[in-house]
Amino acid sequence: MVLKTFGWSFAVTALGLVAAVFYGGWTAFGIVAILSVLEISLSFDNAVVNAGILKKMNAFWQKIFLTIGILIAVFGMRLVFPVVIVAVSASMGPIEAVDLALTDKDRYQQLVTDAHPSIAAFGGMFLLMIFLDFIFEDRDIKWLGWLERPLAKLGKIDMLSVCIALIVLLISSMTFAANAHQHGGTHVDKAETVLLAGVAGLITYMIVGGLSGYFEDKLEEEEEREHEEEEAAERAGKPRSAVALAGKAAFFMFLYLEVLDASFSFDGVIGAFAITNDIVLMALGLGIGAMYVRSLTVYLVRQGTLDDYVYLEHGAHYAIGALAMILLVTIQYEISELITGGIGVFLIGWSFWSSVRRNRAIAAAEGKAAASDEKTEVSSGV
Template sequence: MVVRIFGLSVVVTIVSLIIAFLYGGVEALILTAILGVFEISLSFDNAVINATILRRMSEFWQKIFLTIGILIAVFGMRLVFPLVIVWIASGLNPAQALDLALNPPADDAAYFANGDPSYETIITDAHPQIAAFGGMFLLMLFLGFFFGQKELTWLSWIERPLEKIGKLEMLEVVIAITLLVLTATYIAAPDEQLTVMLAGSLGMITYILVNGLGEYFNVEVEDDDDNEAVEPGTDAAEKTAAAKTSGEDAAGDKSGPSGLAKATGKAGFFLFLYLEVLDASFSFDGVIGAFAITADPIIIALGLGLIGAMFVRSLTVYLVRKGTLSEYVYLEHGAHWAIGALAFILLYSIGTHVPEIFTGLVGVALIIASLISSVIRRNRLAAKGEEEKVNI
């Protein structure tokens, strides 16, 4: 299974490194490899979150995400997105923006007679609005998870109180708006305040719209399924019984890869959109951070896109196929805490630069801590089960 899942990513990595070498020699090859490792280390929490959503989707929509989705991730976020920023911010047409990216001037004033900034400078200057949009989208995701009701909690001393106060309607929106206002007022530069407010508001609107539509159509599908009669003795009845014995409760918990109900049709489509926006939000810090290493869009697309994004997709598939999230039950909690940390880091970075390595290490540390806690819990339950057998 490991070879089948990760084999294509390995092949893509080798091909990407060869292309990088042919494109820019040894230096380009090294930079591409560095960016690939950089993206994988930053995006492990992204893979965990992707897996929690992907396992709710039908096989058809899983394939769509793993094919069309990878094209959007590679070419959309890692190549087209930076060019669009330059196109909008500089007033250049797409061809000029690409030329500026591929042929950077010797200094910022060399490209235009009036001293317009370079490609890298334009991308860096666009960070406040990018961070505001991504930070607010991820913040809404973080608050939505911990304000909701859950059977299990990891850091119970804080997650249980969050569940209790989360019973207040629209509390996550109130908190998010408050933090956005504080960020725009005290962190953003005076000339960026309005831009940050607008970008952050769009991030919140995007989350509420896409998540809300996904839940709405998912409920419609589940209602239709519930209204269908199941004749005793049929395959459908046996599957339903098997699903119940495998851990799916009456409330419709879909935990684990064996969950019977999967999002299809419109529900699957909006989950797909939700995943794409989520993946884009996770990608912002990687794309911006890549410019600390190189401003060449081809190398960024090869390293972050082809190598990094492919391995993130493979890791996502591995987590779903192996049922890892059902076995290591706190991984989802750790990933959402990593999302919360990334959201606050993005908002703070609007006014102060935060090293990308710090951002990546925070997420990895939270994932590892939740994994260790999951292993301890699993071993404790196994020991308890053996003890009960002995007592019997």
């Protein structure tokens, strides 16, 4: 099971590290290895959230997620995205941006750093909306009940998540963005840029997430109708046709996953510049990490881990909320990737341990109930 799921990740790791040695020697090997670990630690919460969505998709779309999806993740976000940032921020063509990334790495890093406020605002708002929609939803299983119960009641207010997100964006634009950090330690006013980028992130979430939710609801309705038709067909002895809507639902869920992964990758891409400004080493290291995140997502789905450890999804979403706020704070202040990754690992680890304790308590209760039943049977002479 492990080899089947992580086989491609192991292969890509070997190829990536060998390529790093040929490209820049053992120093490059070490940089790529560090970047891989950085990406995995920063994106573990991404894998948990992705698993919660991916488990609703069939084997075909899970395979698409691991093939086409990984191409988008590795080449799109880890290689093309930093080049696009430079091209847009410096008003140059993509070929010029690639040439700059390869020939003038310091200037390339400067342009990416200067574009960070808009990247952080876009990604921060997208992730914040994911977190807010999660905590304001009334769920049967609650992890931090003292917090989640009152928030679920507040969640009945229409558009509350959007209102809070816009308030957070407005405050960020008037505080952090007014003194945004730039390359070389300078600070400039980026309030307008942050506002526009944040609104774009919010709109992107509402469009992609809205379409995903719409088609998911339609799919559930269609599956219910399909079940009724199947029962009627069985009674009449007639065959029935497959439902085509599942493809649309799966497509938009796949699209949502890709946008979600892109938002998670922002901090990894920006954080990588603290280690190297070589775009080749960056793509190799972050690409290896992205492969493990993808494989881990599928592993969680196939093992049913989220069903066994029910608080994991809660911990991942709290980590998302923390990451969203950290991204907004980094518009003005530099925050170590160790802190960013450490918070996510702590929250997920805490939720995992809470799940283990819950499972033990349930098993103990069931054991006591079974023992009580046996005692009753014996005393009654059965």
